Structure formats: structure tokens, C-alpha cells
Amino acid sequence: MVERVVVGAHYGLRDWLAQRITAAIMAVYTVILLAMLIGGAPISYAVWQDLFTQGWMRVATLLFATSLAWHAWVGMRDILMDYVKPAGARLTLEVVVLLVLAGILGWTIQILWR
């Protein structure tokens, strides 16, 4: 273990790990959703709506959306850290990304529990 000076930073490990765990969650959801769509009846409105109103599917989709928001936050922050050097512009864009992701999460909840 490397001796570290505590400066309040968490050295990125938590984000790195979170990005990978959320990726795995989304991958599993993707495979399940595809299996349901391909294996099920031809997609009409009734089939489509039934799928997303089942209790477990609501929770699974919310889990997916939460993972997506977290995953996209880490990814977008990486991109901004790499290409946007002025601190003000970077902070502004980071806030925009966070607001968009928070908004998307709220919107998803609204769509699922309508």
C-alpha cells in the first residue's frame, strides 16, 4: 500500500469501480430486455405497455437508469477532464451533465410510475 497524504480526495478508485459495476448491471438488463422482446409476442402497444408496467420490470428499469446515470457521469467527467482545460468551462459543463442526468432519472421515474 502506498503511503498517502489525506487531502480529501478519493483518488478516483470509487468512480472507476462504480463505472464497472454499473456497466455489468446494464449489460445484464440489456440481455434480459432483448430476450423478452425477441422471445415474446410481436410488439404492439399492449405488449410494450405490459412489459414496462410489471413490478419487477419497473424496478429493473429504474436500476438500469440509475446505473446509466452514474456510469455516464463518470464517463462524461473523464471526457471533460481530458479535453476541457479551463476550470470555469469544465465546471460549467460538469454541472450541465449532472443536471441532464438528474433530469433524465426523474423523467424515467415519471415514465415508469405513471
Add this chain to the structure above:
Amino acid sequence: MSNAVPGKSRPKYLSLPALLFEIRLPLPGWVSILHRISGLLLFLSLVWLLFMLDRSLASEPGFDAMRRYAGLLPVKLALLVLVWAYCHHFCAGIRFLFLDLDHGVDKATARLTSVIVFAASLALTAWFGVRLW
């Protein structure tokens, strides 16, 4: 670099033409930068995709409207690009997870797995494209 001489001027291959025409990325490099580009693309289209999910689940007329909307040629092409972005991000992501676990890091295997990533994501895109077209 052990033989680097401080102060010596070196060529900087970071101009746009150099990035586009001179630097030749190895295949794993293409997997990596396209993973980033596809991720950015997916983030930028999130609101649009969620809008379509919202309308399609809200009501039957909304569902039919979205089905017609997705049938428009430009929309269809944009969706196909996003399908590719998702497939590439998915396949390359799984490759990176294995790399994180120290599997397939030697040059030959890394090159082979990047070929597999390209082949798999393009094949998946073609399959979804044919099914959805």
C-alpha cells in the same frame, strides 16, 4: 524514455491533419477511441431516446406516432447509428472488463480481441438493422 534529451525540440504530432492522416492507431486504439465516441454519442442522444420511450408508453396514439416517426429515413439512420454505438460500447466494454482483470493484455491477444469486438458489434448492428428495418 531513457535517452530523452531535455530541451531538444521534438515534432509534435498533435495537429488535426496529423491526428487524421499521420498517426496510425493500432486496432486496440480504434476500439478505445470509438468506445469513447460511442459513449458520448449515447449520452448526447439520451434525452431524445427517453422522449421516444415516454411517448410510446404514454398512449396508443403516442405509440403509433412513434412507430411512424421511427420509420422516417433520417430517424431510422440515426437510430441505426445509435444501435451501432450501443453494440460497440457493449462489446468493447466487456473487453475492457477482461483487460481490467488482467486477461488478454499481451499484444497478440489484445489485437485478436479488438478484431472480435469490431466483428461482433458490426454483426450485431447488421442483425438489429435487418430486423428493425
